[in-house]
Amino acid sequence: MPSVLGATLAAVIVGGPLLPQWALFILTIAFAQGLVALGLMLLLRAGLVSFGQALYYCIGAYTAGGLARAFNVSDVFLQMIAGAATSALAAFVLGFLLAKYRGIFFGLLSLALSMILYGLIVKSEALGSTDGLNIAQSTLFGVRPASAWVRYAVAVAAAFAGIGAAYLVHRFLETPLGRLGPAIKDNEIRVEYMGASVRHAIHVKYVIAATLAGVGGALAATTVGHIDPEMAYWTTSGEFIFITILAGTGSVLAPFLGALLFGAIHTLAYDLSPHTWQMSLGTALLLVIVFLPEGLWSLFARRRAG
Amino acid sequence: MDQIGPVVVDGIIYSAWLFIAAVGLTLIYGVMKIVNVTHGSFYALGAYAGASLTGAWLARGYPPMLSYAVLLLAAVLVTLVFAPLIERGLLRFMYAKDEVVILLITYALFLILEDTIKLIWGVDPYFVAEPYALLGSFEVGGLRYPTYNLILVGLALASGGGLAWLLRGTRVGKLLLSVIHDPEMSRAMGVNVGRFYLVTFTFGSMLAAIGGSFTAPTVSVVPGLGVDVIVLSFAVVVIGGLGSVPGAALGAVIVGLARSASVHYMPQVELFVIYSVMAMVLAFRPRGLFSIAEPRRI
Numbered sequence: 168m169p170s171v172l173g174a175t176l177a178a179v180i181v182g183g184p185l186l187p188q189w190a191l192f193i194l195t196i197a198f199a200q201g202l203v204a205l206g207l208m209l210l211l212r213a214g215l216v217s218f219g220q221a222l223y224y225c226i227g228a229y230t231a232g233g234l235a236r237a238f239n240v241s242d243v244f245l246q247m248i249a250g251a252a253t254s255a256l257a258a259f260v261l262g263f264l265l266a267k268y269r270g271i272f273f274g275l276l277s278l279a280l281s282m283i284l285y286g287l288i289v290k291s292e293a294l295g296s297t298d299g300l301n302i303a304q305s306t307l308f309g310v311r312p313a314s315a316w317v318r319y320a321v322a323v324a325a326a327f328a329g330i331g332a333a334y335l336v337h338r339f340l341e342t343p344l345g346r347l348g349p350a351i352k353d354n355e356i357r358v359e360y361m362g363a364s365v366r367h368a369i370h371v372k373y374v375i376a377a378t379l380a381g382v383g384g385a386l387a388a389t390t391v392g393h394i395d396p397e398m399a400y401w402t403t404s405g406e407f408i409f410i411t412i413l414a415g416t417g418s419v420l421a422p423f424l425g426a427l428l429f430g431a432i433h434t435l436a437y438d439l440s441p442h443t444w445q446m447s448l449g450t451a452l453l454l455v456i457v458f459l460p461e462g463l464w465s466l467f468a469r470r471r472a473g
Numbered sequence: 474m475d476q477i478g479p480v481v482v483d484g485i486i487y488s489a490w491l492f493i494a495a496v497g498l499t500l501i502y503g504v505m506k507i508v509n510v511t512h513g514s515f516y517a518l519g520a521y522a523g524a525s526l527t528g529a530w531l532a533r534g535y536p537p538m539l540s541y542a543v544l545l546l547a548a549v550l551v552t553l554v555f556a557p558l559i560e561r562g563l564l565r566f567m568y569a570k571d572e573v574v575i576l577l578i579t580y581a582l583f584l585i586l587e588d589t590i591k592l593i594w595g596v597d598p599y600f601v602a603e604p605y606a607l608l609g610s611f612e613v614g615g616l617r618y619p620t621y622n623l624i625l626v627g628l629a630l631a632s633g634g635g636l637a638w639l640l641r642g643t644r645v646g647k648l649l650l651s652v653i654h655d656p657e658m659s660r661a662m663g664v665n666v667g668r669f670y671l672v673t674f675t676f677g678s679m680l681a682a683i684g685g686s687f688t689a690p691t692v693s694v695v696p697g698l699g700v701d702v703i704v705l706s707f708a709v710v711v712i713g714g715l716g717s718v719p720g721a722a723l724g725a726v727i728v729g730l731a732r733s734a735s736v737h738y739m740p741q742v743e744l745f746v747i748y749s750v751m752a753m754v755l756a757f758r759p760r761g762l763f764s765i766a767e768p769r770r771i
Contacts, residue, residue: 216573264756271508271572272759275711279752282704286744401704405580412577442591449584453563456578 168337171420172330179326183319191318193434195390197426198325200410202332202383204422206376207411209336213372214352215269219277220407222284223254223377225399227384229294230254232394235302243305243324246385254381258374266370269355281399288396299395302388325386332379333419339375340419344368380407409448413455415462425463476737482613483736486622488729489629493684495706496632496721497677503716504653504673506572510579511559512706513699514586515552515678516685521590522551523686524599524694531603540604541624544689548682555586556675564674565667583703591696598693605690625687629725632680636718649673653716681706708751714761723762 183191203224210217227250234240234249261280268276288294304311305321312320339345347368350358355365388394397403406429414425432451436444459465498512526547527540559582567575608620640646651659652669660666685699692698709728713720728747735746754762 216577268755268759271576271715272755274573274576275508275707276752276755276759278704278707279711279748279755282708282748283745283752286742286746286748289744290741402700408577408580442596443588445584446588449581449588452581452584453578456574456581460574 168419169334172334172337175420176326176330180323183322188318191322192390193430194427195318195322195325196387197423197430198322198329199383199386199390199426200407200429201329201423201426202386203380203407204410204414204426205332205336205419206379207407208414208416208419208422209339209348209372209376211411212348212352212416213369215273215369216408217277217376218274218401218404218408219279219281220376220380221399221401221403222277222281223258223380224384224387224403224407225281225284225288225394225396226254226257227251227381227386228388228394228398229288229384230381231385231388232300232302235389236300239303241303241306241311241389242309243307243321243386243389246305246389247324247328247382250381250385250388251378252381254384255374255378258377262370262373262377265373266366278401278404281404282401285396285399288399295395297396299393299397302392302394304392305389321386321390325390328382328386329423332382333423336375336379337419344371348372409452412452413463415459415464417461417464417468421462421464428463478613479616480730480733480737482616482618483733484726484730486618486625486729487733488725489622489626490684490688491705491709491729492629492722492725493625493632493687494681494702495709495725496636496718497680498706499710499713499716499718499721500636500680501674501677502710503718504649505568505670506575507564507579507674508572508576508707508715509674509677510576510583510703511586512678512681513701513703514583514590515556515681515699516688516702517590517699518551518555518586519548519682519685520689520692520694520698521594521599521685522547522682524601524689525594526550527604527690528599528601531601537603537607540601540607544604544686545683548686549679552675552679552682556678557671560671560674565670568670583699587696587699596696598695599689600693601690603690621690628683628687632683633718633722640718705747708747711751711761712754714763717761717763720761720763 179194186194203220207217207220230250230253231246234246240246240249265273265276289297294300304314304317306312307320307324340348343363347358347363347365351365351368358365358368384398387398410425410429411422413428414421429448432447433444436447455462461468494516497515498509501507501509501512523544527543530540530543531537563582564575564578567578570578605619605621608624610617610619611623612618638646640649648659648664649669651662652664652666656666681702685702705728709724710721711724712727713722713724727750731746731750732743735743
């Protein structure tokens with residue numbers, strides 16, 4: 168796994184300058200959304216579907232935006248760290264409540280929480296209300312890249328964050344706590360009998376997932392240069408779930424490939440016929456759920472096993 | 474305190490609207506255990522069908538008083554086209570799957586229906602304000618309200634009362650309760666469970682479409698109309714307890730009054746209030762205010 172991750176990182180650094188600006192943009196956004204989906208994957212392995220992960224995406228984005236506007240901090244890495252910290256804090260507190268919930272109720276409660284944030288931002292003049300806020304151009308370690316190189320610099324930062332996170336989650340999945348996920352999904356009571364605390368395991372996973380979503384949100388904010396309350400709306404959460412289901416839970420790379428594919432379908436379908444791109448997304452999701460319940464990654468895995 | 478009259482009237486009108494929009498969702502969940510995201514799509518379908526059909530009706534110069542019947546007819550027709558297609562064509566093969574997976578399937582269907590609506594009706598807004606203005610207005614506490622709003626209240630009472638009667642007072646309703654209680658056993662006793670699912674899905678979706686078509690005269694009908702309705706009706710239904718019709722009524726009244734009070738006294742917390750109530754209810758009574766204890770399954 169580390170060799171694959173290293174190769175991906177090298178490919179982005181070496182290949183990045185050859186890519187056009189729009190492709191770098193899609194790549195960076197794919198890393199941002201992939202980070203959120205990576206967190207959702209952790210939860211999904213334990214059988215939990217969060218319909219409100221946009222909450223932490225939005226918290227991350229507004230933290231980055233706040234830093235940029237109030238303190239003039241435009242460094243990509245600082246913004247990502249701050250986004251991760253605020254999201255982790257929020258998830259740590261809310262996790263005490265959410266770790267008690269399973270199935271549909273976990274989804275609905277996380278949905279309600281994200282909609283509360285949406286309701287707050289929409290009506291708050293200071294946070295830009297429905298129009299959102301613009302954010303100054305990103306810098307890297309105090310250096311402001313020439314405007315032709317900003318996208319490349321942010322893409323490389325995104326690759327470091329995304330691949331670093333993928334490696335850490337990969338390591339986490341090999342720890343006893345990480346391995347509990349599928350066991351919880353399978354049979355919670357047996358896990359309790361083995362002496363592990365299901366609630367604790369879910370709380371930890373929930374905080375990790377939120378942290379990743381916070382990094383993703385900060386990254387998206389600095390890439391797009393604009394934040395708005397739609398980032399907390401339920402349709403945004405829906406997109407993340409879409410990516411996670413599309414990719415499957417087979418590998419830590421899957422969410423990033425899923426996000427890249429989502430970006431590709433989105434751009435392509437939007438280009439070809441702007442009024443039916445949601446239909447293409449919906450059809451793709453339906454086909455994956457029905458024919459590939461383990462996601463697209465299971466195609467790779469099956470070939471390797473066979 | 475002089476605003477208390479308008480707060481109550483607004484609250485009742487909004488509650489009635491919420492109840493019509495949400496009660497089908499709780500019915501479908503109660504019977505089929507599906508958290509149905511396409512509910513919002515049916516609301517939008519109803520709104521588009523109502524607006525276009527009533528627009529055509531009025532443009533031909535037919536009696537405007539009958540436009541209310543046309544609104545109802547439009548909602549019924551559009552549901553009869555789409556709901557059986559979705560239930561028979563797709564959902565019935567999915568009932569064995571997990572609740573969350575079925576939710577994702579209806580989410581995929583919602584995405585598809587969003588664009589289907591754009592393909593049928595285009596992306597330009599529709600306006601039919603005539604039925605809204607036709608009945609004049611009444612006055613409460615110095616504020617004028619269009620009498621049209623009373624139709625919404627009447628519809629909410631009729632659909633709520635009708636459902637209660639259907640479930641408690643008729644043979645079909647008793648059979649339906651047996652299906653809710655134990656589909657396997659009902660099937661063994663010769664109840665056509667598949668047909669009950671089809672009828673429930675169609676009827677529940679029809680209520681959403683009626684909600685949409687009767688809202689059409691009060692707004693401009695644009696793409697994305699159903700998106701907000703989905704989360705709002707989720708909130709209403711969750712507050713009362715998923716699957717409970719009286720619960721949906723209670724949820725609608727709570728959300729309706731909370732919203733109208735916040736609009737009159739503190740407009741900046743409008744949405745915040747609604748979803749905070751939802752979160753509070755989930756935090757303290759996860760199965761809603763009108764719930765019965767369910768044994769934990771191993």
